[in-house]
Amino acid sequence: MKRARVVVDGAIHEAVKHGEQLQLPSGRIVATKEVQWLPPVVPGTVFALGLNYADHAKELAFQAPEEPLVFLKGPNTFIGHHGKTVRPDEAEHMHYECELAVIIGKQGKNIPRSKAYEYIAGYTIANDYAIRDYLENYYRPNLRVKSRDTCTPIGPYLVDASDIPDPMNLTLKTTVNGTVTQTGTTKDMVFSVPVLIEYLSSFMTLNKNDIILTGTPEGLAKVYEGDHVITEIEGLGQLHNTIISDHLER
Structure with a gap:
């Protein structure tokens, strides 16, 4: 459903x-x-993965990490399907990031990867924009890069976990103004969904409606005011988003 x-x-x-x-x-x-x-759920704690696809790490001139690189995102970042994302007028390096979002369905701690799927309510699509002009370094993304208002469209649907038999074998695609600019597959994640749930729950409790943003594959491109961006994941649908200038928000 x-x-x-x-x-x-x-x-x-x-x-x-x-x-x-x-x-x-x-x-x-x-x-x-x-x-x-x-957003299809009211987000709880939101975990975002950095460099969780080896090809993406390579395009940014980094090695894939040996341990998950995780940071948190504030609730102000999230908007829904067909929402408008504000682009700072001074930014030169704003990139989309098509990501599989995992929605936790029940509370859990110390969850073994063999039971991880039992704790998932479902999945949705996230477009976790990064404004790399403000990046201090790729291993410690700062607030101005990843927690800006409106910069994480998510949705349109929460798709029940039972409807996605293998989340580790889904195709991802991004289209900007009708041109396909990014393709990939979740099977290329460095750390799989079960591994991430085991890792995160080993030191903190996961709760219902917590969200794990699992990273993006290679194929990033800059976006500008007026661009229409569609992020798409097999079985989950399409998430539409439009970029606007920050002077429109003032």
């Missing part, structure tokens, strides 16, 4: 995909163009 959080007539609803439309809890059917999309 594909679930979404949307605003209809000024109220937030938890909807489910119904053909090419959405069904609200009341049974009402609405067209997707009639709603405002929100």
